[in-house]
Amino acid sequence: MALHVVKRLARDWFLVGMVAAVVLAALFPDIGRTGGPMHADVVANVGIFLVFLLYGLGLPLANLKAGIMKWRLHVVVQAFTFVVFPLLWLLLDAAVGRWLPADLTLGFLYLCAVPSTISSSVAMTGLARGNVAAAIFNASLSSLLGVVLTPLIVSLLATTTGQSLSLGDAILKLAGLLLLPLVIGQLLRPVLGGWFARYRRYTSMFDRVFILVLVYASFCDSVESGLFTNYGGGILAVTLGGAALFLALVLTLSTTVTRSLGFVKEDEIAAVFCGSKKTLASGVPMARLIFGAHPGLGLIVLPLMFYHQLQLLVCSVLAERYASREAAPAAQE
Incomplete structure (x- = not known):
């Protein structure tokens, strides 16, 4: 039993790492706080x-051509990512937002504004025997659109939380630290693409370790501002429940919409997985750029952290169910 637990923790080291980062921030907030x-x-x-x-180096634009023509699928995915999610936030904020801390409300808004994730969207679509080419195209397009749309959505809707955001500054920061390196990475692909493919395992590890560093730094500022002294353990339960509610609503709506539009099963799978996912890998760095040294940054990224783990767990189960379908009926749709 103990060996099974150890193996499980080794597989889920990133989740363990996020918990450890929060604990370290609670114990040693002075080290990672702004100015520390x-x-x-x-x-x-x-x-x-x-x-x-590294994302730019690893983004194979040539592989996207096969998915470009599925315009209805692209519209559905991007609409769920940048329209349906914010609309759901508006509805839920009107219903319960007044009873939540302002920073947590802002955190749920930020969750609804970030783009889709590339790696797990494509991996889940492939596991489920869906349209992988369309998944790659939509997840990549979502990341690029997020440079402008994520700060725009937060800027437009954050006034309801009592927060404000300089849209121009946010877009410039995102363009300089997100879009520029993506372009440079693409330009370097002909020279360094082979090297990147050989060492992708290690570059992926760098991505995750750096996210843990950002999580630690974000929570250091929040601990200094009283995150754990001002809010009890109940805030974790509320955040987890809210993230689960958003995931359940979006999975249900995306499945219903794609089936009502007559999508073949492969396109339905790509739409459901790409349209329901939210990126932690890009989301945490973007939050750091958009909100800067906001004292409540730890609470702002908390819904995204919970949502990330829930989407992996739930969507892996859905992918296995999709994969178990008969091939003949899927081909006839």
């Missing part, structure tokens, strides 16, 4: 640039 000895702002900017440079 870790120099979190400098580390964050350099790391974000390197992470998205």
Whole structure:
């Protein structure tokens, strides 16, 4: 039994790492806070640039051509990512937002504004025997659109939480530290693409380790501002329940819409997985750029952290169910 638990933890080391980052921030907040000895702002900017440079190196644009013509699928996925999610937030915020801390409300808004994730969307679509080419196209397009749409959505809707955001500054920061390295990475692909493919295992590890560093730094500032002294353990339960509610609603709606539009099963799978996913890998760095040294940054990224784990768990079960379908009926749709 103990060996099984150890093996499970080794497989889910990233989840364990996020918990450890929060615990370390609670114990040693002075190290990672803004102005602390870790120099979190400098580390964050350099790391974000390197992470998205690696994304650019690993983004095979040639593989996207097969999925471009599925325009109805693309509209559905991007609409769910950047329209349906924010609309659901407006409805739920009107219903229960007044009883939640302002930073947590802002966190749920931010969850609804971030783009889809590339790696797990494509992996789940492939596992479920869906339209992988369309999944790659939509997940990549979502990441690019998020540079502008994520700060725009937060800027337009954050006034209801009592927060404000400089849209122009946010877009410039995202373009400089996210879009620019992506372009540089693409330009370097002919030269370094082979090297990147050989060492992708290690570059993926760098992505995740850096996210843990950002989570630690974000929570250091929040701990310093009283995150754990001002809010009890109940806030974790509320955040987990809210993330689960958003995931359940979007999975149900995306499945219903794709079937009502007559999508073949392969396209339905791509739409459901790409339209319901939210990126933690890009979301945490983007939050750091958009909100800066916001004292409530730890609480702002908390819904996204919970949603990330829930989407992996639930969508892996859905992918296995999709994969178990008979091939003949799927081909006839």
